[in-house]
Amino acid sequence: MKKTLLATAAAAVISLPLISQAADYTFALVPKNMNNPFFDLARDGCKKAEEELGGSVECLYIGPGEHGGGDEQIQVVQDLITRKVDGIAVAPSNAPAMAKALQRAQDAGIPVITWDSDLLEKDKALRVSYVGTKNYDIGVNLAKITMKLKPEGGTICIQSGGAAAANHNERMQGIRDTLSGTQSAEPPGDRLTGQNGWTEAEGCPLYTNDDFPVSVQQMADILAKFPDLTAFVPTGGFPQFVPKAYRQVAEKHKDRIMNKDTLLVV
Numbered sequence: 001m002k003k004t005l006l007a008t009a010a011a012a013v014i015s016l017p018l019i020s021q022a023a024d025y026t027f028a029l030v031p032k033n034m035n036n037p038f039f040d041l042a043r044d045g046c047k048k049a050e051e052e053l054g055g056s057v058e059c060l061y062i063g064p065g066e067h068g069g070g071d072e073q074i075q076v077v078q079d080l081i082t083r084k085v086d087g088i089a090v091a092p093s094n095a096p097a098m099a100k101a102l103q104r105a106q107d108a109g110i111p112v113i114t115w116d117s118d119l120l121e122k123d124k125a126l127r128v129s130y131v132g133t134k135n136y137d138i139g140v141n142l143a144k145i146t147m148k149l150k151p152e153g154g155t156i157c158i159q160s161g162g163a164a165a166a167n168h169n170e171r172m173q174g175i176r177d178t179l180s181g182t183q184s185a186e187p188p189g190d191r192l193t194g195q196n197g198w199t200e201a202e203g204c205p206l207y208t209n210d211d212f213p214v215s216v217q218q219m220a221d222i223l224a225k226f227p228d229l230t231a232f233v234p235t236g237g238f239p240q241f242v243p244k245a246y247r248q249v250a251e252k253h254k255d256r257i258m259n260k261d262t263l264l265v266v
Helices: 001-019 037-052 071-083 095-107 121-128 135-149 167-181 214-223 244-254 256-258
Strands: 023-032 057-061 087-090 112-115 128-131 152-160 198-200 231-234
Touching: 023 037, 023 071, 037 057, 037 214, 057 152, 071 087, 087 095, 095 112, 128 167, 135 231, 152 167, 152 214, 214 231, 214 244, 244 256
Parallel strands: 023 057, 023 087, 087 112, 112 128, 152 198, 152 231
Antiparallel strands: none
């Protein structure tokens, strides 16, 4: 009997730290993918806040392992809703599809914020706020750099992330609007077909789906296909995340790049 009581008491003592360490709130941070150095910074900041708050809040960093069209990310969010986390911060890969999942979060009373990439205008009521850059302005500035170096216009290839990624579509709209000197109705803007001297190369824009090796191969292919390409403009750092391969491609076209015959606006 004494042995049983001692065992029970010991078990209770051992379990006490586990109970005291349980977080009061669990907030999920969901990136587009977990192999992107850009999103690692957000993870580190979230974990730092978790530490500073003394264990009262758990930062659950979870998302697709690699690139994709958003299906895996949507499944992650749906699982978090089922788990009844206290809040979700998500960078949607596929804005329209993610909106359907976030309707469930709203119905369940789980607050949501978007970061890096937002929802479409018609779906923004599904989130409390957006934390990120003004993506349209990024596109505007990329275009301004291009125009400053090539005021006469030319042939451009835009490289983007996912076709349904709102942030990259807004950046593309900013590029197209600025180069054409017009204002399009909605992202990703109107294709350049000679407006203000600018035309998009055949087969562009290129969609990487955040697959960095693919982005480098796309860059290599487009530079080889169009020796007179005026500008290659990614809406994100895609090929630069594979620096060795990126340098190898650039080295093959060193003369035209150094002479600014072809601009790499990255």
